[in-house]
Amino acid sequence: MPQTTLFSLYESSKLSLNNRIVMAPMTRQFSPNGVPTSDVAGYYQRRALGGTGLIITEGTTVNDKVATMDANIPQFHGEEALAGWKKVVDAVHGAGGKIMPQLWHVGMARVADKAPFPELPSAGPSGLFKPGKQGAEPMTVAHIEAVIEAFAQAAADAQAMGMDGIEIHGAHGYLIDQFFWEGTNQRTDSWGGSMANRGRFAVEIIKAIRSATSENFPIVLRYSQWKQQDYTARLAHTPSELEAFLLPLSEAGVDVFHCSQRRYWEPEFEGSELNLAGWTKKITGKPTITVGSVGLNDDFFGAFQGQGSETRAVDDLLERLDAGEFDLVAVGRALLQDPNWANKIKEDRMDELQQYSGKALATLS
Numbered sequence: 001m002p003q004t005t006l007f008s009l010y011e012s013s014k015l016s017l018n019n020r021i022v023m024a025p026m027t028r029q030f031s032p033n034g035v036p037t038s039d040v041a042g043y044y045q046r047r048a049l050g051g052t053g054l055i056i057t058e059g060t061t062v063n064d065k066v067a068t069m070d071a072n073i074p075q076f077h078g079e080e081a082l083a084g085w086k087k088v089v090d091a092v093h094g095a096g097g098k099i100m101p102q103l104w105h106v107g108m109a110r111v112a113d114k115a116p117f118p119e120l121p122s123a124g125p126s127g128l129f130k131p132g133k134q135g136a137e138p139m140t141v142a143h144i145e146a147v148i149e150a151f152a153q154a155a156a157d158a159q160a161m162g163m164d165g166i167e168i169h170g171a172h173g174y175l176i177d178q179f180f181w182e183g184t185n186q187r188t189d190s191w192g193g194s195m196a197n198r199g200r201f202a203v204e205i206i207k208a209i210r211s212a213t214s215e216n217f218p219i220v221l222r223y224s225q226w227k228q229q230d231y232t233a234r235l236a237h238t239p240s241e242l243e244a245f246l247l248p249l250s251e252a253g254v255d256v257f258h259c260s261q262r263r264y265w266e267p268e269f270e271g272s273e274l275n276l277a278g279w280t281k282k283i284t285g286k287p288t289i290t291v292g293s294v295g296l297n298d299d300f301f302g303a304f305q306g307q308g309s310e311t312r313a314v315d316d317l318l319e320r321l322d323a324g325e326f327d328l329v330a331v332g333r334a335l336l337q338d339p340n341w342a343n344k345i346k347e348d349r350m351d352e353l354q355q356y357s358g359k360a361l362a363t364l365s
C-alpha cells in the first residue's frame with residue numbers, strides 16, 4: 001500500500017496508536033452468565049495480532065439489573081467478570097494492541113421475559129421503546145442517578161485493570177440514545193424537553209466518569225442519527241442543530257467522538273461532502289472516528305439475518321482520511337470475517353480479502 005495516513009501513528013495527548021484502524025464494537029453473546037472467557041480473550045487477541053490499532057469491545061453492561069437483555073452478554077461489573085476482562089486486556093496488550101470496553105445499558109430494548117431478572121420492568125426515560133410503544137413506567141430520578149453512578153464505576157474499574165480508555169454507547173436507540181431522541185424521551189422534568197435537557201443524562205455520565213478516572217484517561221462517545229427503532233430518525237437536521245447537540249457533550253469531557261453511520265461515504269447534510277464524523281470534528285474540534293461499510297458494499301442491517309456483502313475498495317476512505325476529515329476508521333464486519341484484515345490492507349494483499357459471508361457469528365473466529 002502506498003504511503004497513507006491509515007498506517008501512520010496516531011498521537012494525541014491521551015492516546016497513542018500504531019495505526020488508525022479501530023475494531024468497531026460488535027455484540028457476540030459468548031460470555032456465559034456475563035463472564036468473558038478465554039474464548040473472548042483469544043478472539044480480541046487475534047484482531048490485535050492482525051494489525052488492528054485499537055479494539056473497542058462488544059457492548060458490555062454496567063451494573064444495573066436491567067442493563068442487559070441476555071445472560072450471555074458480558075457484563076462489566078462483579079469480581080468474576082472483571083477478572084475475565086483483565087485477561088482480555090492482558091492478551092491484547094501482549095499482542096501489541098490497545099483496547100477499550102464499550103459500556104452499555106440497553107434500556108427499553110430489553111425484553112423483560114427473555115432477560116435476567118424477568119420480574120423487573122425495563123428502564124427508559126419515558127418507558128417507551130419507540131413512539132407509541134409503552135413498555136414500562138418512566139425511570140425514576142433515583143434510578144437515573146444510580147445508572148450514572150454505574151457508568152462511572154465501570155470506567156474506574158476499566159482504568160484500574162489497564163484498559164486504554166472507555167467508549168460510552170450513546171448510539172442506535174439504546175438507553176442513552178433513548179434520552180437523546182424525542183421519540184422516546186417525553187419527560188417534562190429537567191431530563192427531557194429541550195435538546196440540552198435530553199442530552200443531560202449523557203453529560204452527567206461523562207462528568208461522573210471524568211471525576212472517577214484520571215484526567216488523561218480517554219473517554220470516547222459513540223452516537224448515531226439513526227435508531228434501531230427508526231432508521232430514518234435524526235437527532236439533528238442541520239449543522240446548527242448538530243452543534244447544539246454536540247457542544248455540551250464535548251464540554252463535559254468527551255475526548256473522541258465515534259460517529260456511527262451505515263455508509264461512511266454518505267454526506268450528512270446537503271451542500272457539503274462531509275460525513276457525520278467530518279461535521280463532528282469541524283464543530284467540536286475533537287478527534288473523530290468514522291464507521292460504516294468500510295471495505296464492504298452493503299450495510300450491516302442485514303447482518304443479523306445472515307446477509308453477506310461483497311468487498312469494496314477503500315480509496316475514497318483513504319482520501320477523506322488523508323484530507324483530515326476524521327482521524328480514525330472503525331471496521332466492523334470486515335474484521336469479524338477476517339482477523340488479519342488490517343495487515344492485509346497494509347501489505348496490499350487485496351486479492352486475499354474475503355467478502356463478508358454473513359454466516360452465523362459463532363462460526364467466525
Ligand SMILES: Cc1cc2nc3c(=O)[nH]c(=O)nc-3n(C[C@H](O)[C@H](O)[C@H](O)COP(=O)(O)O)c2cc1C
Nearest residue numbers: 024025026027058059292293294300303331332333
Ligand atoms: C454482529 C454485529 C454486532 C454489533 N454490535 C454492536 C454493539 O454492541 N455496539 C455498537 O455500538 N454497535 C454494534 N454494531 C454496529 C457496528 O459497530 C458497526 O457500526 C456496524 O457494523 C457498521 O460497520 P461495518 O459496516 O464495518 O460492519 C454491531 C454490528 C454487527 C454486525
